[in-house]
Amino acid sequence: xxxxxxxxxxxxxxxxxxxxxxxxxxxxxxxxxxxxxxxxxxxxxxxxxxxxxxxxxxxxxxxxxxxxxxxxxxxxxxxxxxxxxxxxxxxxxxxxxxxxxxxxxxxxxxxxxxxxxxxxxxxxxxxxxxxxxxxxxxxxxxxxxxxxxxxxxxxxxxxxxxxxxxxxxxxxxxxxxxxxxxxxxxxxxxxxxxxxxxxxxxxxxxxxxxxxxxxxxxxxxxxxxxxxxxxxxxxxxxxxxxxxxxxxxxxxxxxxxxxxxxxxxxxxxxxxxxxxxxxxxxxxxxxxxxxxxxxxxxxxxxxxxxxxxxxxxxxxxxxxxxxxxxxxxxxxxxxxxxxxxxxxxxxxxxxxxxxxxxxxxxxxxxxxxxxxxxxxxxxx
Numbered sequence: 001x002x003x004x005x006x007x008x009x010x011x012x013x014x015x016x017x018x019x020x021x022x023x024x025x026x027x028x029x030x031x032x033x034x035x036x037x038x039x040x041x042x043x044x045x046x047x048x049x050x051x052x053x054x055x056x057x058x059x060x061x062x063x064x065x066x067x068x069x070x071x072x073x074x075x076x077x078x079x080x081x082x083x084x085x086x087x088x089x090x091x092x093x094x095x096x097x098x099x100x101x102x103x104x105x106x107x108x109x110x111x112x113x114x115x116x117x118x119x120x121x122x123x124x125x126x127x128x129x130x131x132x133x134x135x136x137x138x139x140x141x142x143x144x145x146x147x148x149x150x151x152x153x154x155x156x157x158x159x160x161x162x163x164x165x166x167x168x169x170x171x172x173x174x175x176x177x178x179x180x181x182x183x184x185x186x187x188x189x190x191x192x193x194x195x196x197x198x199x200x201x202x203x204x205x206x207x208x209x210x211x212x213x214x215x216x217x218x219x220x221x222x223x224x225x226x227x228x229x230x231x232x233x234x235x236x237x238x239x240x241x242x243x244x245x246x247x248x249x250x251x252x253x254x255x256x257x258x259x260x261x262x263x264x265x266x267x268x269x270x271x272x273x274x275x276x277x278x279x280x281x282x283x284x285x286x287x288x289x290x291x292x293x294x295x296x297x298x299x300x301x302x303x304x305x306x307x308x309x310x311x312x313x314x315x316x317x318x319x320x321x322x323x324x325x326x327x328x329x330x331x332x333x334x335x336x337x338x339x340x341x342x343x344x345x346x347x348x349x350x351x352x353x354x355x356x357x358x359x360x361x362x363x364x365x366x367x368x369x370x371x372x373x374x375x376x377x378x379x380x
Contacts, residue, residue: 015087015197018186020144022193022217024058025210025238026074026082035069037061041235042344044368049147055344055372056142063137063155072135076206081129082156084110086187087197089179095187101174104163112201130177133157145185154180193217195292199262208255210237212264215285219293229274229281231346245281249274252283263290278364280354332370335377339369347372 028039038061046053062072074082084107089100104123113122134157143152156179163173186192195216203209214236218225233239233248243251256273259265266286273284287293340348347369354362 013197014194015083015200016090016187017083017193017195017213017217018086018183019191019193019217020140020186021138021183022213023236024060025236026060026079027076027210027238028060028073029240029242030069030073035073036065039073040345042346043231043235044344044347044372047149052375053368053371054142054149054375055368056140057344059139061137061139063135067135072132074132074136076209077125078129078132080111080209081107081126082133083200085130085157085177086183090187095179095184098179098181098184099160100177100179102177103173104175127162130157130159130175134159143182145182145191146189152182154182156180156183193220202262203258205255205258207237207239207252208258211252211255212259215259215264216292219287219291223287223293224284226277226282226284228350229283232283235346249281256283256285260288263288265291280350335370335373336366338376339373342376343369343372 023043024041028041030039038059040057040059042055042057044053044055060074064072085100085102088102088107088110089095092100092102104126107126108119108123111126113119134155137153137155139153141151142149158178158180160176160178161174163175193216195213200209200212203212215225227236229245229248229252233243233252234241237252239248239251253270253274256265256270260267264287266288268284268286275282275284340351347365351362351365351369354365
């Protein structure tokens with residue numbers, strides 16, 4: 001529980017997040033045209049070891065293209081079920097094995113279930129969620145594991161057996177699942193992140209829960225974060241992609257206020273949180289006293305330089321020119337044309353939206369598109 005002026009460091013009920021899956025909402029608007037092809041998320045991250053930004057995509061799709069969206073597309077409640085399964089598995093054996101045997105009623109209690117007349121209906125809802133996770137696949141072209149990137153394609157769960165002997169009063173029935181190897185590798189290694197499970201269940205808004213998980217990961221490196229509003233809501237929160245910026249602000253504002261109330265985000269005027277940068281709407285967050293940025297009594301973490309050798313100004317400039325060579329006008333036009341034809345949809349939309357106005361925002365979208373094209377050519 002958050003106390004004014006204090007730090008919520010004495011968590012009693014931990015849960016763990018897989019950091020690759022933490023980057024995407026897994027939930028998105030499914031239309032008739034995307035019900036069989038899946039839901040695509042894309043983002044751009046900086047790789048310190050390579051010294052450049054890389055673009056990656058996540059595709060959540062059904063294993064069987066004939067399945068209707070209601071039988072495979074995750075919802076916010078389905079994401080809660082997946083997180084509860086990861087919590088049970090980590091508490092069981094810290095992912096030493098890939099299989100998990102559990103009772104559905106224990107999973108229901110982990111999700112905050114209480115003895116009510118709706119218990120059986122809620123357990124049936126959990127069963128449908130488990131079936132959904134076993135019917136879909138997550139495809140990622142750049143999946144992070146340790147210091148390496150790899151291309152993966154996996155189903156998060158595989159259902160082995162439903163619980164047997166489910167007569168009333170029987171306590172021996174178990175459901176058996178098999179977790180994907182990619183998820184197990186992250187939990188056995190260091191690519192996981194703990195968060196307060198009790199606080200997570202306390203949050204009422206699904207957008208607040210999603211934003212809490214995402215910010216708790218990003219606050220590990222810095223206290224202040226800023227994102228383009230449309231990028232955050234579409235690629236990180238999972239809101240409808242067809243909404244204008246003002247609708248995103250209207251939907252995100254209650255979630256931000258809820259996190260402020262619990263001390264995850266610092267109190268600030270909404271004019272600061274929802275502002276503009278070079279004419280583009282942005283959303284800004286400062287870490288609150290109950291966030292992970294303050295959990296160890298440290299005000300953020302300092303970045304560690306990847307290269308410790310001392311350089312003179314001349315050698316620094318030479319190194320930068322060597323890492324990022326100057327392109328001719330023909331090369332720029334060629335790379336930009338390739339990116340506008342096949343690049344990430346978000347970057348292409350931003351480029352088209354800011355082209356007439358120009359300015360810093362337009363130059364940033366142009367630079368990101370050119371970098372994407374150069375990276376694509378290097379991989380090819």
